[in-house]
Amino acid sequence: MTAAKKTLNLDGIPVCPGLTYGEARVVYSWEQTIEERDIAESDIKNEITRFEKAVGEALKEIKKWRDSAGRNIGGPVARIFESQIMIASDTEFLKNVISKIKETGKNAEYVYSREVEKTISPLRHSKDNYMRQMAADIEGVSSRIIRRLTGQSVRHIGPAAQDYIYVGQQFTPAEVMSLHERKVKAIVTTSGGANSHMALIARSLLIPTVVGVPQADIKIKTGDRLIIDGDKGTVIVRPTQQQWNDVRKKKARVTAKQILKLDDLPYFPPKTADNIEIDVAANINLPGPIDDVLAERRVGIGLYRTEFIYLQNGKFPSEDKQFEIYDAVAKRYYPRPITIRTFDLGSDKYYQKDNSIKENNPALGWRGIRAAFDMPAVFKSQLRAIMRASARKNVKILLPMIADIVELKKALRIIKKAAGELQKEKIEFDHDIKIGIMIEVPSAAVTAHELAKKVSFFSIGSNDLAQYTLAADRDNQKLAKIFNPLHPAVIHLIKNALDAARENSIPVTVCGEMSGDVLTIPLLIGMGVKQLSMNPSKLFGACRLIPRINYSDTTDIAKKVLRMKTLRQVEAFLLDYNMALK
Amino acid sequence: MIEKTATVINRLGMHARPSAMFVSYASRYKSEIFIEKAGIKVNGKSIMGIMSLAAEKGSELIISANGEDEKEALKTLVELVESGFGELKNL
Numbered sequence: 145m146t147a148a149k150k151t152l153n154l155d156g157i158p159v160c161p162g163l164t165y166g167e168a169r170v171v172y173s174w175e176q177t178i179e180e181r182d183i184a185e186s187d188i189k190n191e192i193t194r195f196e197k198a199v200g201e202a203l204k205e206i207k208k209w210r211d212s213a214g215r216n217i218g219g220p221v222a223r224i225f226e227s228q229i230m231i232a233s234d235t236e237f238l239k240n241v242i243s244k245i246k247e248t249g250k251n252a253e254y255v256y257s258r259e260v261e262k263t264i265s266p267l268r269h270s271k272d273n274y275m276r277q278m279a280a281d282i283e284g285v286s287s288r289i290i291r292r293l294t295g296q297s298v299r300h301i302g303p304a305a306q307d308y309i310y311v312g313q314q315f316t317p318a319e320v321m322s323l324h325e326r327k328v329k330a331i332v333t334t335s336g337g338a339n340s341h342m343a344l345i346a347r348s349l350l351i352p353t354v355v356g357v358p359q360a361d362i363k364i365k366t367g368d369r370l371i372i373d374g375d376k377g378t379v380i381v382r383p384t385q386q387q388w389n390d391v392r393k394k395k396a397r398v399t400a401k402q403i404l405k406l407d408d409l410p411y412f413p414p415k416t417a418d419n420i421e422i423d424v425a426a427n428i429n430l431p432g433p434i435d436d437v438l439a440e441r442r443v444g445i446g447l448y449r450t451e452f453i454y455l456q457n458g459k460f461p462s463e464d465k466q467f468e469i470y471d472a473v474a475k476r477y478y479p480r481p482i483t484i485r486t487f488d489l490g491s492d493k494y495y496q497k498d499n500s501i502k503e504n505n506p507a508l509g510w511r512g513i514r515a516a517f518d519m520p521a522v523f524k525s526q527l528r529a530i531m532r533a534s535a536r537k538n539v540k541i542l543l544p545m546i547a548d549i550v551e552l553k554k555a556l557r558i559i560k561k562a563a564g565e566l567q568k569e570k571i572e573f574d575h576d577i578k579i580g581i582m583i584e585v586p587s588a589a590v591t592a593h594e595l596a597k598k599v600s601f602f603s604i605g606s607n608d609l610a611q612y613t614l615a616a617d618r619d620n621q622k623l624a625k626i627f628n629p630l631h632p633a634v635i636h637l638i639k640n641a642l643d644a645a646r647e648n649s650i651p652v653t654v655c656g657e658m659s660g661d662v663l664t665i666p667l668l669i670g671m672g673v674k675q676l677s678m679n680p681s682k683l684f685g686a687c688r689l690i691p692r693i694n695y696s697d698t699t700d701i702a703k704k705v706l707r708m709k710t711l712r713q714v715e716a717f718l719l720d721y722n723m724a725l726k
Numbered sequence: 727m728i729e730k731t732a733t734v735i736n737r738l739g740m741h742a743r744p745s746a747m748f749v750s751y752a753s754r755y756k757s758e759i760f761i762e763k764a765g766i767k768v769n770g771k772s773i774m775g776i777m778s779l780a781a782e783k784g785s786e787l788i789i790s791a792n793g794e795d796e797k798e799a800l801k802t803l804v805e806l807v808e809s810g811f812g813e814l815k816n817l
Contacts (some may be wrong), residue, residue: 282774720738
């Protein structure tokens with residue numbers, strides 16, 4: 145057996161947790177030998193055009209990755225690419241390069257790389273992490289431009305194969321995005337720290353990552369089997385057959401858990417660094433294998449979207465059938481609370497074959513509670529089914545799309561009527577069942593002080609609230625820069641709802657995308673949100689984040705954000721806070 | 727031309743985002759803007775120039791402006807640096 149085949153144990157800095165295994169693909173460093181050439185005077189003009197074209201193409205590429213980051217991770221992370229765009233398009237710097245090309249008569253890549261080196265070299269030797277990070281940012285951009293000039297259009301990451309573990313000295317944020325598209329299993333690098341931009345993006349995308357593994361790109365060869373432990377920061381290179389079989393078995397047995405990575409959580413519910421427990425709950429659509437994992441970890445359900453029961457069957461199931469479904473869920477999660485939201489279907493989902501209710505703007509149309517009022521029998525049978533499942537006293541009712549007090553009172557009357565019927569029929573249910581409303585229509589957020597007097601809790605649907613407040617369709621890619629729940633207008637509406645809730649001593653849950661966004665969580669906690677309910681895939685990231693934040697800092701964060709005037713300020717501020725976390 | 731000294735107070739120093747912020751503010755003015763740190767002077771409208779200063783927390787910067795709107799420009803930019811670029815202090 146040759147030395148190269150020996151098992152190696154390498155240590156690095158854990159960046160994004162998760163245990164995974166796979167085949168290595170080593171991406172060699174992008175250091176290129178840059179030729180120094182003399183350009184004939186008659187060709188200088190062409191050389192400058194060639195340079196400008198390379199810059200333009202690189203810019204276009206970075207913008208593409210910025211948009212992709214915006215879609216996949218969210219605005220704040222996309223901001224990382226904004227500073228890269230600025231670096232690539234620095235007019236002063238480019239002018240200087242062009243005049244140096246004229247002056248020296250040398251080729252563009254040579255002149256450009258020398259000028260970049262002058263900028264980077266003091267940063268690279270700085271003791272400060274953030275300064276070194278800046279050197280990495282500049283390198284990521286400049287190497288992209290240089291590659292265009294030398295004819296290598298992109299760094300050779302290898303054929304577009306999926307499911308590999310990528311190993312290299314360093315990856316740029318754009319490269320991490322591209323690896324994510326290839327469903328990379330894990331990332332290992334020799335350089336970088338836990339707070340580098342690359343690390344932040346890998347964490348947001350939940351890619352198990354270990355950085356700072358000395359000589360990883362030399363010790364690991366393409367094709368080697370690797371076992372990566374993103375919690376401990378360890379890499380096993382060429383594991384023994386026994387180790388390999390063990391990790392594969394472990395993975396095979398717990399697929400659902402692995403998706404959620406809940407097994408890797410230190411504890412649940414999470415507590416902040418200063419020991420304040422944060423109520424983190426899950427949003428679920430349909431009962432399934434995921435319930436076993438969540439229930440076992442005693443995760444509550446902050447939002448159970450019942451419309452999927454309709455969508456699955458293409459019709460409203462009978463009261464008894466619904467009762468069976470809700471009761472099973474309530475039993476499964478007992479004693480943890482579950483919040484069941486009544487059908488929130490739009491005309492785009494109802495009776496898909498029926499054109500008579502076709503609308504131009506389904507989001508602004510006949511949906512949620514509005515549709516429920518028009519189908520009183522359906523609505524009441526669902527309310528009865530939910531109440532019948534509440535006998536264990538762990539069920540709450542949540543009403544979608546309530547716009548004002550009139551609608552709320554009407555819904556409450558129907559609930560009262562359903563309760564009266566059940567009582568008459570001597571059917572057991574929770575007589576103190578808590579009833580709450582979604583705050584997702586701006587009119588409800590504005591009049592929250594009236595609404596708070598009549599309900600037991602609020603649940604903020606940040607996506608819809610943002611879409612309605614900003615008049616921007618959340619699914620329209622062209623509006624991706626406009627649609628953002630962190631817009632100060634949306635934050636002020638949320639604050640209004642929170643103030644109303646506080647005055648009436650009722651708790652508030654946030655159940656939109658915001659609650660699972662690691663950049664937004666500190667803000668929501670600081671604003672006084674009592675429960676964060678999120679897509680199960682976000683639980684892991686949230687539970688890893690919370691122990692790193694100080695509850696006492698979050699009030700300052702909220703105060704500061706509430707004074708900000710632009711979305712950009714809010715995003716940048718939250719991004720900086722996140723990056724500064726230990 | 728007028729100039730003023732400002733101290734970098736935000737914990738992370740002039741990293742990528744504050745540098746970008748400085749440039750976007752500076753670029754709003756017609757005046758020429760320069761930043762000098764420890765004898766090295768760079769164009770205040772160039773992110774590469776500012777980044778090359780590696781201005782960590784505590785760095786003293788001499789900001790200078792030259793042009794028709796120099797007063798306004800200098801005031802804004804000094805305030806930007808001294809407000810810590812809107813970052814949370816002491817965290």
